[in-house]
Amino acid sequence: MxxxxxxxxxxxxxxxxxxxxxxxxxxxxxxxxxxxxxxxxxxxxxxxxxxxxxxxxxxxxxxxxxxxxxxxxxxxxxxxxxxxxxxxxxxxxxxxxxxxxxxxxxxxxxxxxxxxxxxxxxxxxxxxxxxxxxxxxxxxxxxxxxxxxxxxxxxxxxxxxxxxxxxxxxxxxxxxQSGTGPRITAATIGRVLDYGEKDVNNMGAAMAPAVADTILNHMKDLNRTPGDYDLIVSGDLGQVGLHLAKEVLKRSGMETANQFNDCGVMIYDSSQDVHAGGSGCACSAVVFAGEIMQKLISKQYQRVLLVGSGSLHSPTSALQGESIPGVGHAVVIEA
The missing domain is CATH 3.40.47.40 (Stage V sporulation protein AD)
Structure with a gap:
């Protein structure tokens, strides 16, 4: 096969x-x-x-x-x-x-x-x-x-x-299967990682290791570097999680320079009192469907790595004192 x-x-x-x-x-x-x-x-x-x-x-x-x-x-x-x-x-x-x-x-x-x-x-x-x-x-x-x-x-x-x-x-x-528009050329399915974070008000910290792990495995699998992308964007790590994910990547020997951003950071500005940034399923969805798609169509971006970030807890698991597992799934979109 x-x-x-x-x-x-x-x-x-x-x-x-x-x-x-x-x-x-x-x-x-x-x-x-x-x-x-x-x-x-x-x-x-x-x-x-x-x-x-x-x-x-x-x-x-x-x-x-x-x-x-x-x-x-x-x-x-x-x-x-x-x-x-x-x-x-x-x-x-x-x-x-x-x-x-x-x-x-x-x-x-x-x-x-x-x-x-x-x-x-x-x-x-x-x-x-x-x-x-x-x-x-x-x-x-x-x-x-x-x-x-x-x-x-x-x-x-x-x-x-x-x-x-x-x-x-x-x-x-x-x-x-056919038509005109940006194409999805690859996908990296992430692993569920849990480093013991229990604070439901700090989901960025819970998700950051899994997002970094997916990016590292994606680059290794395809023999690529962050420089091969115009934008690497996580779904909703927010300010805290984005900083932590960048630090994990740096300690793993991967510098992301200015390519790595987060939809939760992009969607609001500092005057809107959202604290660490945006989150939710729609966070990456509306930023991708709008801002990122428009820049792919106009060829401002040639290749984007979208890494959805997920905090896999429930209200019940949090009340029972369980830690918060995180996951990151990535797709490559090319103009």
């Missing part, structure tokens, strides 16, 4: 899938940030006319998925699978959106790494000739995440300076 797997953790696609379209919907806080002009739609408020934040999140994901399908010009009968996920218990935002969309559905949970993981799995389906076109989308919502993982926002709880602000948003892309 002629395996497409290279090295320890990486696959290289013989027929790289094309990203035909992307679409992003964000909340008002995200719309006030430095990337405001790159999003497809900015909502006026976090409920967006719905009865609850959870309903608003699912409807927001539906809108992003429908927007990507419309822009791709792919006929609905030619969309073979929909891959989606979110942060809520039993990935209800994705499940309920799938109920409306009507496509064969694969629900995926990788915490905040779900966008990169879904893009990797969707690319495998297309490269393996199991699908012609795949719809990918994820969502998160600040208020639904706070209600589930920490304290409802109505309580006005004091936030730690290492805490991150869950991005309210949804991002979607359509992957295809």
């Amino acid at each position: 002629n395996l497409k797997r290279i090295g320890n953790q990486t696959v290289v696609f013989a027929n790289p899938p094309v990203i035909l379209s992307s679409y992003s919907v964000v909340g008002p806080k995200e719309g006030q940030g430095p990337l405001s002009k790159t999003f497809s739609k900015v909502m006026q408020d976090n409920l967006n006319g719905n009865k609850s934040w959870e309903v608003a999140e699912s409807k927001m994901l539906e809108e992003a998925l429908q927007g990507a399908v419309k822009q791709s010009k792919v006929k609905t009968e030619e969309l073979d699978y929909m891959l989606a996920g979110d942060l809520l218990n039993q990935i209800i935002s994705a499940n309920f959106a799938a109920r409306t969309m009507g496509f064969p559905f694969i629900g995926i949970y990788g915490a905040c790494s779900t966008m990169a993981l879904s893009m990797a799995v969707g690319s495998m389906l297309i490269d393996g000739q199991f699908a012609r076109n795949v719809l990918v989308g994820v969502s998160s919502h600040h208020d639904t995440a706070e209600r589930q993982y920490r304290s409802p926002t109505e309580q006005g709880s004091q936030r730690a300076m290492s805490a991150q602000w869950t991005v309210t948003g949804a991002g979607s892309v359509v992957l295809s």
Whole structure:
């Protein structure tokens, strides 16, 4: 068998899938940030006319998925699978959106790494000739995440300076076996690492070792260096996690210079009181679907490594005193 797997953790696609379209919907806080002009739609408020934040999140994901399908010009009968996920218990935002969309559905949970993981799995389906076109989308919502993982926002709880602000948003892309657009040329599936961090208000520290491990294995597998990329971007390490990941890479002999950034750092500015930066499934999804895709299309970026970062704890595991496992999944996108 002629395996497409290279090295320890990486696959290289013989027929790289094309990203035909992307679409992003964000909340008002995200719309006030430095990337405001790159999003497809900015909502006026976090409920967006719905009865609850959870309903608003699912409807927001539906809108992003429908927007990507419309822009791709792919006929609905030619969309073979929909891959989606979110942060809520039993990935209800994705499940309920799938109920409306009507496509064969694969629900995926990788915490905040779900966008990169879904893009990797969707690319495998297309490269393996199991699908012609795949719809990918994820969502998160600040208020639904706070209600589930920490304290409802109505309580006005004091936030730690290492805490991150869950991005309210949804991002979607359509992957295809043919067409015009940036291509996903490789994927590195990460390992779950746990160095004993237990503070749910410091998820960046919990995820940083896994993200660094994925980057190191990716470079080793493909015999590349950070200089081979215009941008290496993690999903939502935030300020704390990004600093730690860079330090781990440096101690491992890898200098990332100015190539390494984080979507959670990029999406907000210092005046928005988000402390360590952004987080959530939508963090990498909306930054990629907007800012990064636009720079790939305009050829400002030739090759990007998107490393989704995931904090794999639950409210129950945290209350039981368990430490927080982290994971990082990477995809290579080339103009």
